[in-house]
Amino acid sequence: MSFSIVESYFNGTHGLSTADWAHTLEIPAHIYEGLKGYRYPTMLAIIFVAYFILRPLYHYGLDKGNLRRFPGLNCFAHISNLPFMIAAHKGHRSLDLVEMHKKYPVIRTGPNAVSFSSPKAIKDIYGHNTRALKDGQYRVTAGSHYHLADVIDRAEHARKRKVLSSAYALKNLEDWEFKVADKTARLIKQFDARCTAPLPADQSVPDKADLTIDYRAWTNFFTLDAIADIGLSEHLGFLDAGTDACLARRRDGTTWPVNYRDCLYQTARKQALLVWSYAWYPLLDKLSNALPFYARMSAFARGWDGIVLQRAHVRLARYAAGERLDDFFQALMEDRHGVPRNLEWGEVVAEVSIMMNAGSATTAIAMANVLHQLLKPGHAAVLRRLREEIDAALGEDDVVAPYGKVKHLPYLRAVLDESLRLWPPTSHGLPRETPAEGMVVAGHAIGGGVTVSQSALIAHRNEEIFPDADKFIPERFLGDAGKALQPYFISFSAGARGCIGRNITYLEQIVLLASVLHRYEFALERPDWEIERLETFNLLLGEMPLKVWRRQRRDE
Incomplete structure (x- = not known):
């Protein structure tokens, strides 16, 4: 079965003939004509040897990207993307790079990819005037239409950003605060129902039976409900039900039950395991389904596509019925003057996704x-x-922290930023491709068509910028010293491709954290407990069981 898939790929049913591959592998025409006389399996074997052994060695010697001078992730990374794929399967590749970068400022992670640790690289790779574009990873993982995060062309990105900027504008936060407050109130209702007796002063480890909440799951229910409300004016009800069960839609309009988080995270996980050799990713994605481990992730990917399609169709029906709602979807369908944008449906679905x-x-x-x-x-x-x-900003009757009372609290913002610095949710080094003529990155001349990147995890563990970088020190983000760190704080990336939704995430984080710390006490399973982390493109978290109980009133 696997051979037939490979054969069809080379025969052209996936868009590439043996002649195409011979050209790609730089096999001279007269040699290719000689190969045509061989049986197909023999010819295929020759092409495989040429591609996986001879061609990499040839390009390593040619060194068009001027990369041979840099140390590799290991000795094989100079000629193959396989070492990085293996590192991806271990689930902590960026943490491995953090350790390597303590010794080497530039590391070759693949035949055509390098990772940087110098702070100068941030502006060169991601700054507003960078000549680097998003690389092929965004092309091979895109659907039928590009969305704002994966579109490569600068003009197309500018068009999309203009369409969506009004929806994400800072002025809209006041209009959306009630939606975040509503989700916070729903979460508090669930936590109130799960409160336990206070932890005795002489006890540091709570009873197992008192670990009544999984904070990781509940905060995810919170953000899913919040973004569905903010973006689509839809009430998913995950916080009320305590589960992420929902419906996915097939193209024929039928639906089936799925779990939202599994579909979302397992889809990204499969991509993050296999994507690193861009030319081979479409084939690897198909071949991998012969193994149950990957086939299961592909099933979740179909579920994710179905979830997005269902959400988009439900909202479209409301729009077609004449509802005019202040949300993200409305901004996709028409401008602020009510003029239709006439976007293709595939583009609308991609942006919802x-x-x-x-x-x-x-x-x-x-x-x-x-x-x-x-x-x-x-x-x-x-x-x-x-x-x-x-506590100084909130009253005893403030169950949900009003955003206006807490949005400017300096230490609260410093705590959030320090946590984002120490463990940036998107730990993946966002890949960019150098222009054809090459460019200089952190003082190093890099050839054209090379993937360059700097992970936020690597940037934030730089001791020159963040002393005691492995420690949680919120004070570093206070005052003028904190302002000076902002150019090196890239949890939301930087430049024109920086995260358009950062205002929303700060709104949600500020309101929720202030509310739960004002109302509750929490205890970890044990004092030395650590959360499990698995790197895909984001640094995914395992369960976070906690004991929760109500704080005593300050006047008691």
């Missing part, structure tokens, strides 16, 4: 990370200082 993905996943990760840091015994002073700031 990235909104429901990026608008929920990274914020939920950030929410869990920051509370985890605050609950560590070594950070008790940070938690105490933050609570004092929040």
Whole structure:
């Protein structure tokens, strides 16, 4: 079965003939004509040897990208993307690079890819005037239409950003605050129902039966409900039900039940495991389905496509019925004057997809990370200082923190930023491709068509910029010193391709964290407990079981 798939790929049913591949592999025409006399399996074997052994060695010697001078992830990374794919399967490739970058400022992660650690690389790769574009990874993982996050062409990106900027504008935060407040109130209702007796002063480890909430799951229910409301004016009801069960839609209009988070995260996981050799990714994606491990992830991917299609169709029906709602979807369909944008349906669905993905996943990760840091015994002073700031801003009757009361609290923002620095939700080094004529990155001349990147995790662990970089020190982000760090703080990337939704995530994080710290006490499973992390493109988190109980009133 696998051979037939490979054969069809080379025969042209996937768009490439043996002649195409012979040209790609730089096999001279007279040699190719000689090969045509061989039986197909023999010819295919010769092409495989040429592609996987001879061609990589040839290009390594040619060194068009001027990369041979850089140390590799390992000795094979100079000629193959396989080492990076293996690192991806281990689930912590960026953490491995952090350690390597302590010794080497530039690391070759593949035949045509390099990772940088110098702060100068941030502006060169991602700055407003960079000549680098998003690389082939965004092309091979895109659907039928590009969305704002994966579109490569600058003019097309500018068009999309103009369409969506009004929906994400800072002025809209006041209009959306009630939606975030509603989700916060629903989460608090669930936590109130799961509150336990206070942890005795002489006890540091709660009883297993008292670990009544999985904070990671509940914050994800929160962000999913919030972005569906903000973007589509839809009430998914995950916070009320305590589950992410929902419907996915097939193209024929029928539906089937799925779990939202599995579909979202497993789709990204499969891509992150296999995408690193762009030319081979379409084939690898298909061949991998012969193995149950990957086939299961592909089934979840179909579920994710169905979830997005269902959400888009439900909202389209409301729009067609004449509802005019202040949300993201409305901005896609018409401008602020009511003039239709006439976007293709595929583009609308693509934009709904990235909104429901990026608008929920990274914020939920950030929410869990920051509370985890605050609950560590070594950070008790940070938690105490933050609570004092929040308590001073809120009254006893403020169950849900009003955004206006907490949005300018300096220590609250510093705590959030320090958590985002220490564990950026998107740990993946966002890949960019150098222009054909090449460019200089952090003082190094890099040839044309090379993938260059700097992971936020690597940038944020740079001791020259962030002393004691492995420690949680919110004070570093206070005052003028904190402002000076902003050019090196890239949790939301940088430049023209920076995250358009950062205002929304700060709104959600600020309101939720202030609300739960004002109302509750929490305890980890044990003082030394650590959350599990798995890197895809984001740094996914495992469960976060907590004991929760109501704080005593300050006047008691």
